[in-house]
Amino acid sequence: MNIFLSLIAVLVLILIAWVGAGAANLQFIFGMIMPIIGLMLFLGGIVYRVIKWARAPVPFHIPTSCGQQKSLTWMQSSKLDNPSSSLGVIGRMLLEVLFFRSLFRNTKMELKNGPKLVYGSAKYLWLGALAFHWSFLIIVIRHFRFFTEPIPFFVNFMSSLDGFFQIGVPVLYLTDALIVGGLTYLFFRRVVIPQLRYISLFSDYFILFNILAIVITGILMRYFTKVDLILVKQLTLGFFSFNPVIPEGIGSIFYIHLFLVSALLTYFPASKLVHMAGVFLSPTRNLANNSRMKRHINPWNYPVKVHTYEEYEDEFRDLMKGAGLPLEKE
Amino acid sequence: MYDAGKIITGIIIFLVLMTSPFWLNIASGKGSYKPEIKIATEEKQCVADTDYMKAAHMDLIYEWRDQVVRNEKRIYTSSNGKTYNMSLTKTCMNCHSNKSEFCDRCHSYVGVTPYCWDCHVEPKEVVQ
Ligand code: HEM
Numbered sequence: 001m002n003i004f005l006s007l008i009a010v011l012v013l014i015l016i017a018w019v020g021a022g023a024a025n026l027q028f029i030f031g032m033i034m035p036i037i038g039l040m041l042f043l044g045g046i047v048y049r050v051i052k053w054a055r056a057p058v059p060f061h062i063p064t065s066c067g068q069q070k071s072l073t074w075m076q077s078s079k080l081d082n083p084s085s086s087l088g089v090i091g092r093m094l095l096e097v098l099f100f101r102s103l104f105r106n107t108k109m110e111l112k113n114g115p116k117l118v119y120g121s122a123k124y125l126w127l128g129a130l131a132f133h134w135s136f137l138i139i140v141i142r143h144f145r146f147f148t149e150p151i152p153f154f155v156n157f158m159s160s161l162d163g164f165f166q167i168g169v170p171v172l173y174l175t176d177a178l179i180v181g182g183l184t185y186l187f188f189r190r191v192v193i194p195q196l197r198y199i200s201l202f203s204d205y206f207i208l209f210n211i212l213a214i215v216i217t218g219i220l221m222r223y224f225t226k227v228d229l230i231l232v233k234q235l236t237l238g239f240f241s242f243n244p245v246i247p248e249g250i251g252s253i254f255y256i257h258l259f260l261v262s263a264l265l266t267y268f269p270a271s272k273l274v275h276m277a278g279v280f281l282s283p284t285r286n287l288a289n290n291s292r293m294k295r296h297i298n299p300w301n302y303p304v305k306v307h308t309y310e311e312y313e314d315e316f317r318d319l320m321k322g323a324g325l326p327l328e329k330e
Numbered sequence: 331m332y333d334a335g336k337i338i339t340g341i342i343i344f345l346v347l348m349t350s351p352f353w354l355n356i357a358s359g360k361g362s363y364k365p366e367i368k369i370a371t372e373e374k375q376c377v378a379d380t381d382y383m384k385a386a387h388m389d390l391i392y393e394w395r396d397q398v399v400r401n402e403k404r405i406y407t408s409s410n411g412k413t414y415n416m417s418l419t420k421t422c423m424n425c426h427s428n429k430s431e432f433c434d435r436c437h438s439y440v441g442v443t444p445y446c447w448d449c450h451v452e453p454k455e456v457v458q
Pocket of ligand 1: 136139140142143146170173176214215216217218219221222223227229232236254257258261264
């Protein structure tokens, strides 16, 4: 059910842009207004969420330890999986953010031959996630060829590396194939595994479909129904230098692509996608496991109003004496 | 806010990266740059519709290549009945002999470097 609802939602988005920019000639709205609103909500939303997280106290010192903690000098400690210094934490964060180390550790639990519990490694999620995220990043960096003039040197370098095999014309980018593969895997994972399907929400599918639709419209534009990129770049340069122009004659598919991106940007800070910023703020990863060397003060410790026994005795001394109760101080 | 120093540094890095196209374009001052291409021939019409050529000329030459190399067909008939020899260097580059002012202007604007010239001979241009 969720699958169909989210598919319909994405189709509605496509239809809005198609009718809006195609039939109703609202190119300015779909080419300029929507993207700038999307960008502002994206930036503002992320900053808002990060500040909100930063205001939340971390009462306990809770780094997850995935290796031997630093202790006696003759015991080997695991510097990256259980870091005790800031350098170790930085290393651990880099491995996590760039290579998804915690997904690499993913295991699968199975009952085999009757009551035999078996744990095995499950690397497919790690591989699929890595393929998807890296392709996404490289595609966005490659898109800088439309965003700036002159094009930064590393963008062209990246494009030529991505088109290394020179398959077809325009050259097939490997990341285009990889991202479609990655997204397809991530989608089927949710559909095929019953436990995962049970916990998958509307928004999980919606995000997958939305990104898939962006990728598909992009691929259509590049390899199948062409658009005039010279006009597209005039539009984007106008956008990114504060003097909007809408050149005549860009196909609606471009506006569909752009509107889906605007929708993604708008939804980004409100959805689970903020894990892009959130991963840096998760206390299970960004704290050093040095709780035996340094005391972690709970920032929550506000002065609690206490009533000690001495004060209690002072308050009720006469009554207690009258009742013949034993007192600590006469 | 806890760890204000780190958080604010992080937010600033994030914002600068995400808005970098704006700053790069303002710094280069080329925000409304548009490539000027020169047509070097007396002819009035390309081998196909100009709008089609603008967006899809790479498909056309690739089709030409396949026809020549795989099917041994060398004659292309355009929609207005004219016939052309399907050749990159002998036909396209005959009319568009000014590669650096034509093909390259557009291509460097959108960051594509066709690898065709690894093998095919570029037309010799008169340096002006
Ligand atoms: C979330 C961000 C985006 C994603 C994931 C994305 C994805 C893609 C993909 C996968 C392609 C296929 C070709 C390639 O890989 O280069 C593509 C093409 C394209 N995209 Fe995007 N895109 C995004 C944002 C944008 C934006 C903001 C614009 C313009 C304002 C844009 C304009 C284009 C154009 C014009 C093409 C056709 C490229 C060509 O013909 O070579 N995209 N996009």
